[in-house]
Amino acid sequence: EAQVTQNPRYLITVTGKKLTVTCSQNMNHEYMSWYRQDPGLGLRQIYYSMNVEVTDKGDVPEGYKVSRKEKRNFPLILESPSPNQTSLYFCASSLGQGWTDTQYFGPGTRLTVL
Amino acid sequence: KNEVEQSPQNLTAQEGEFITINCSYSVGISALHWLQQHPGGGIVSLFMLSSGKKKHGRLIATINIQEKHSSLHITASHPRDSAVYICAVSSGRETSGSRLTFGEGTQLTVNP
Numbered sequence: 001e002a003q004v005t006q007n008p009r010y011l012i013t014v015t016g017k018k019l020t021v022t023c024s025q026n027m028n029h030e031y032m033s034w035y036r037q038d039p040g041l042g043l044r045q046i047y048y049s050m051n052v053e054v055t056d057k058g059d060v061p062e063g064y065k066v067s068r069k070e071k072r073n074f075p076l077i078l079e080s081p082s083p084n085q086t087s088l089y090f091c092a093s094s095l096g097q098g099w100t101d102t103q104y105f106g107p108g109t110r111l112t113v114l
Numbered sequence: 115k116n117e118v119e120q121s122p123q124n125l126t127a128q129e130g131e132f133i134t135i136n137c138s139y140s141v142g143i144s145a146l147h148w149l150q151q152h153p154g155g156g157i158v159s160l161f162m163l164s165s166g167k168k169k170h171g172r173l174i175a176t177i178n179i180q181e182k183h184s185s186l187h188i189t190a191s192h193p194r195d196s197a198v199y200i201c202a203v204s205s206g207r208e209t210s211g212s213r214l215t216f217g218e219g220t221q222l223t224v225n226p
């Protein structure tokens with residue numbers, strides 16, 4: 001089944017404790033992206049990647065890192081999480097550049113930073 | 115002012131009604147996406163369009179590039195259509211990929 005998976009689905013952590021949210025897709029998509037969703041602000045793009053080893057900042061990249069060492073994986077790293085990073089996070093992928101192809105979303109990761 | 119504005123923010127309808135959700139944007143775009151977010155949180159892409167009109171089952175999406183406006187219509191609405199509907203626009207950049215900018219979403223509730 002074609003899908004985007006994220007792990008963990010739920011995470012409660014404390015300020016400053018490094019964490020990684022994994023994202024994997026099995027559709028051989030080139031384009032992958034991370035978003036966060038907050039009440040009243042909607043979805044906002046954090047980082048995106050156009051292919052292996054090619055990444056770029058979205059609208060809200062501060063406090064986040066990403067890497068794209070393999071085509072299928074695009075982990076989101078929070079080196080020192082803070083409470084303002086409490087949010088619902090989505091990973092997405094598409095076959096080509098994001099503006100020409102359908103986006104496929106993962107199930108979401110609900111992160112709480114205490 | 116947000117680059118992508120949706121209206122209404124909340125919409126309650128009775129089963130069977132015709133529903134329209136609007137999206138206006140202020141930037142040049144390459145494509146416009148309509149997404150559906152289920153109560154459980156999952157997001158599904160409904161349409162991607164850059165001109166004209168698309169139809170899938172009871173859903174119809176239209177876009178007017180000159181007016182920078184798109185509409186999502188649901189015919190013969192059903193309680194299972196209850197969800198948040200999100201409009202997003204793609205503004206492509208030749209050398210560095212694209213970005214998606216999202217509206218805040220329209221919460222649709224269809225009562226039986």
